[in-house]
Amino acid sequence: MNNQSFTPVIIGTDINAYNMAISFHEAYDIHPILVGKQEMGFTSFSTIPERIDIHPDITDKGRFVPILKELAENLQNRNHPLVLVGTNDAYVRLIIENEEELKKYYRFNYISEDLMNRLQKKANFYKLCEEYGIDTPTTYFYDCKDDSPFTEEMTYPVIIKPSNGIEYYKHPFTGQEKVYRVNTPEETDKVIQMIKNSGYRDELIIQDYIPGDDTYMWDSVLYLNSKSKTELVTFGQVVLQEHTATAIGNYTSVLTRYNEEMMKKLQQFLETVGYVGFANFDIKYDERDGKFKIFEVNIRQGRSSYYVTALGHNMATYIVDDVLHDKEKPTTYLNEEYLFSVVPRIVLNNFVENEAVKQDVKRLVKEKKWGNPLFYKKDKSFKRKFYMLLRQINYYRKYKNNKW
Numbered sequence: 001m002n003n004q005s006f007t008p009v010i011i012g013t014d015i016n017a018y019n020m021a022i023s024f025h026e027a028y029d030i031h032p033i034l035v036g037k038q039e040m041g042f043t044s045f046s047t048i049p050e051r052i053d054i055h056p057d058i059t060d061k062g063r064f065v066p067i068l069k070e071l072a073e074n075l076q077n078r079n080h081p082l083v084l085v086g087t088n089d090a091y092v093r094l095i096i097e098n099e100e101e102l103k104k105y106y107r108f109n110y111i112s113e114d115l116m117n118r119l120q121k122k123a124n125f126y127k128l129c130e131e132y133g134i135d136t137p138t139t140y141f142y143d144c145k146d147d148s149p150f151t152e153e154m155t156y157p158v159i160i161k162p163s164n165g166i167e168y169y170k171h172p173f174t175g176q177e178k179v180y181r182v183n184t185p186e187e188t189d190k191v192i193q194m195i196k197n198s199g200y201r202d203e204l205i206i207q208d209y210i211p212g213d214d215t216y217m218w219d220s221v222l223y224l225n226s227k228s229k230t231e232l233v234t235f236g237q238v239v240l241q242e243h244t245a246t247a248i249g250n251y252t253s254v255l256t257r258y259n260e261e262m263m264k265k266l267q268q269f270l271e272t273v274g275y276v277g278f279a280n281f282d283i284k285y286d287e288r289d290g291k292f293k294i295f296e297v298n299i300r301q302g303r304s305s306y307y308v309t310a311l312g313h314n315m316a317t318y319i320v321d322d323v324l325h326d327k328e329k330p331t332t333y334l335n336e337e338y339l340f341s342v343v344p345r346i347v348l349n350n351f352v353e354n355e356a357v358k359q360d361v362k363r364l365v366k367e368k369k370w371g372n373p374l375f376y377k378k379d380k381s382f383k384r385k386f387y388m389l390l391r392q393i394n395y396y397r398k399y400k401n402n403k404w
Contacts (some may be wrong), residue, residue, distance in 0.1 A: 006324060007075060007080065008024045009035060009083065011058075012036050013052060014036075015303045017036065018048075020085050022048055033053070034051070036052065046379050047379055048379050083106070083320060086108075093116065096111065096113050096116050099113070109276050122139070122163045123163070137295070144196050144202060156209075158188065160207075179249060192204065217241060219234075219251060219302065220235050220280070222234070223318045226322055228276055231328070235334070237255045237357065238251050239255055240351060249282070251302070254341075256334060262283075280298040282298070310340065313332060342373070346396055
C-alpha cells in the first residue's frame with residue numbers, strides 16, 4: 001500500500017467501472033477496490049484494481065448496505081476516507097436510497113432520492129423538460145397494469161422501451177430487447193403483450209422514432225459539485241453505438257463537439273433542479289425540425305464518458321476535489337477535439353455511414369487525437385490484453401451481422 005490519502009471503492013465490474021478505475025490510477029496512482037455482482041473480462045484480469053469483491057446478491061434488497069458496511073469496517077485500519085462511485089443505474093439508485101447509512105462510511109456526491117425519482121421516471125422527466133424548454137420526442141406512456149390496448153395515434157415506426165429498466169431486467173424473457181423499433185400497430189400490441197406476460201408491471205415508453213443513423217445521436221456529460229455549481233460541460237457526437245439487441249444505446253465511439261447553446265441549456269436545467277454529481281444526457285438530433293431532443297439523463301457518468309479524462313479533465317479529480325477537499329473548479333465548456341472508441345479502426349472504417357463524420361474520424365486518428373481506454377498502457381495483464389484483442393476481432397463480426 002502506498003501513502004495514499006483515500007481509497008476509491010467502485011461499485012461495478014464493467015467498462016464504466018474500468019474507465020473509472022483507470023481515471024483514479026492516472027490521477028493518483030491508486031489501485032481502487034471494485035465490488036460487483038459478477039466477474040467481467042474488462043476488470044477481472046486487470047492489474048489496476050487492488051482487488052475485486054464479487055457478491056452475486058449485492059442488488060438484493062437488504063444486502064447492498066451490509067456488504068458495503070462490512071467492506072468499510074475491514075478497511076478501517078487505513079485511517080483515511082473511502083470514496084464511493086457507482087457505475088450503473090441500479091447501483092447508483094441503491095447508493096441514493098441508502099445515503100444516510102452509507103454516509104457514515106463513505107464520501108460521495110449524488111442527488112436526493114426525490115430528484116432521482118423525478119428524473120428517472122420518464123413521465124416526470126419529460127414534464128420537467130417541458131417546463132424548462134428542453135425538447136423531447138413525442139412520447140406516450142402505457143401502464144402494463146392496464147388491461148386495455150394502446151390506442152394512441154402514432155406515426156410509424158415507433159420505439160418501445162421500459163420506463164423502469166431496473167424492474168424490466170428482473171423479468172427476463174425470450175425476445176427481450178433493450179429497445180424495440182416497431183412498424184405497425186399490430187407489432188406494437190405484440191411487443192406490449194410479450195412484455196406484460198413477463199411479469200413487468202411498470203410503464204412502457206412508446207415514442208416517435210427520430211430518423212437518422214448512429215451519428216444523429218449525441219452525448220453530453222456534466223459535473224455539478226456538492227453546491228450544485230457546474231464545473232464541467234461536454235458535448236459529443238456519437239460515431240457508432242452497439243448494434244446488438246440487448247446493448248443498443250451503448251455508445252462505442254464518440255467525437256467531441258462544441259455547441260454552446262445546448263451545453264448552456266443543459267447546464268441551466270440541471271442547476272435549476274438542484275442537481276449534483278455526474279450527469280450524462282442521451283440526445284438525438286431531429287433533422288425534421290432542426291432540434292436536439294433529449295431521451296434521458298443518466299444520474300452518473302456513462303461508459304463512454306472517458307473522453308473527459310482523456311482530454312485532461314480527469315473524472316476522478318472532479319469527485320475527489322469536491323467530496324474530499326471541498327475545492328471548487330471553474331466551469332469548463334469542453335472545446336477540444338478527440339475521438340473516443342472502444343471498437344477497432346476497421347469497424348470505424350467499414351460501418352460509419354456518415355461521410356463527414358468518417359473524414360473527421362480519419363483525420364483525428366492521423367493526428368493521434370484518439371484512444372481506446374480499454375488498452376490502458378499501465379495495465380500489465382497479458383491475459384486481459386489477449387481477452388481485449390479477441391473482443392476487438394469479435395466487434396467486427398458483431399457489426400457485420402447486426403444492423404439496428
